[in-house]
Amino acid sequence: MTDRLLCGWRVRSAVALPELLEWQGDDRPPDLTVRLGAVDDSLPGGRTISPWLQIDGTGTGLLEVPMVGRFLVQRSGDITIAPQPEAREAEIRLFLLGSVLGLVCHQRGLLPLHASSVVIEDGAVAFCGHSGMGKSTLALRFAQRGHAVVSDDVCVLDTGSPAPVRPSFPRLKLWRDALEDAALPTEGLERNRRGQDKFHFIEPQAGVRGPIPLRALFMLRRAKHGEQEGIERLSAPLDILAALETGTFRMQIGRALGAEKALFQAHALIAGTVPVYTLRRLPDAPPGRWLDAIAATVRG
Template sequence: MHDRSANVSWTKYIAFGLRIASELNLPELILAAPEAVEDVVIRQADLTAWSGQLEQANFVMLDERFMFQIPGTAIYAVREGKEIEVSIFSGADPDTVRLFVLGTCMGVLLMQRRILPIHGSAVVIGGRAYAFVGESGTGKSTLAAAFRQAGYQMVSDDVIAVKATASSAIVYPAYPQQKLGLDSLLQLEALRENKHARKRNNIRSLTDGNSVMPQYSDLRMLAGELNKYAVPAVDEFFNDPLPLGGVFELVADSPIRALMREGELMAVTEQPLNVLECLHTLLQHTYRRVIIPRMGLSEWSFDTAARMARKVEGWRLLRDSSVFTASEVVQRVLDIIRKEEKSYGSH
């Protein structure tokens, strides 16, 4: 049990396989039983004594804390995989404060606990978690939303927490929220009549004259994100650990480059990744990878990604960036996984 002040109001949550006691309100997370013994404490603290040092060099180890400062928002400290301290600046936007608690702080805390955070989205297919990674704008969140619309459950939409052991790679679910842009919301709504999509009722209007997913009474615009909204996904969220089945790297390709398969122009095409290519993809898309050397975890992160690359299959999916291809990518992913399952079954 962590040392906590009795005169402070604490709420228990669960995320990334961890039980969290937080002084900060974290509405994005799933509530845990009040009697649950916490693994992690999130508290407010006065960290202003380190402000000068952090202005000189951000993202550093100071004493036993990994610390960073977001001007106008807060100073953050993450310690031993067990504690996140937040020193909130006067007038800071609470949504922005939480954005860094659930993002960078949680990524650092996971690494301190030797859980590798991968930057991407993950969904459940056939009892396994499949990760979708790629550069910003390649459609990771939109693809996860398209899978949800097709009846599949989501595991994560930003940080995929993977614990790699000698025998397995296990994914711990994050929390039931997606970050989706208005364009994606409108395009996904247009797919609602697609044969792979599950229909919904009570669709609401987000902007005047535009009827978009989902049916929730309110969508909150995300702080620090251009025209992106927080979309709850409670009904389609899978909240138990499960094995990592594979990794798909999304690449938005120029339509000038013809995507050909068997002589036909394709909206989506795939390339299998060998172990070294899969390792490179995992390293390239490790969450907040630039701070790993400052934490002294370069060797650990490489070894962990190497173990994962040897255990799972990897593919690169190239899609025509000039058209909306979420439905085609969903079908291609399902086809690839079914083909792999048949291949395994034949041995």
């Protein structure tokens, strides 16, 4: 199987990863190697970081998702997956390219944001927020306008200056209503989980290969009762830091791995160099309305 590209890494995987671009770089050995094999149900010396994740003193992580399988993730980049017999490939990829990717980032001192991102004006513009805030939906709408997709769910940043984004892959996870609103059929799309009304939409126009600068961050918020919709630039440093901390993917893993100081400094660097906005929307507001305003805000 051809090696693939993920966040600048060469990935050799026993599990097919169609959402990743093919590796076209040098002939270095793989940075990440994904194998199938037996994985014990507990990690010797492991601490429970969250209900289904243990991490041991060397930084090795063990994630167990009951109906998908176990993922043993070593700092060396060796990843062993013991799938449940009934697990589907899309389900295995979902956790490999989500939770496991987040863990790998923290192991390597990178900053993963819980964000989908697209290319606007030669830079990455990231949409950051909790589940259901419309990250992937906004990315889809920009993709339909011809913008390349940099990441879905996990947007990986280098912590050095000036914090470039390492593109992950052009796949978006979308609920049925978001696809239908965008006039896209769900036929032929893989389901996120068996029986779930959420699908994997792989953006056919190619993704992005090399690192690109982060141009802007939009923290997606739900307009609370009586609040106005709109885009607002955060200016107080402490507000920006708090927003970035909330927006960091699996912050508790970073803490458990002793990366808190590096993460704080990465947050501070972004806060000092990249404009951070809140985008407040009513729960049912159509996403299309905001595209022009976002693009105009980015252009400044």
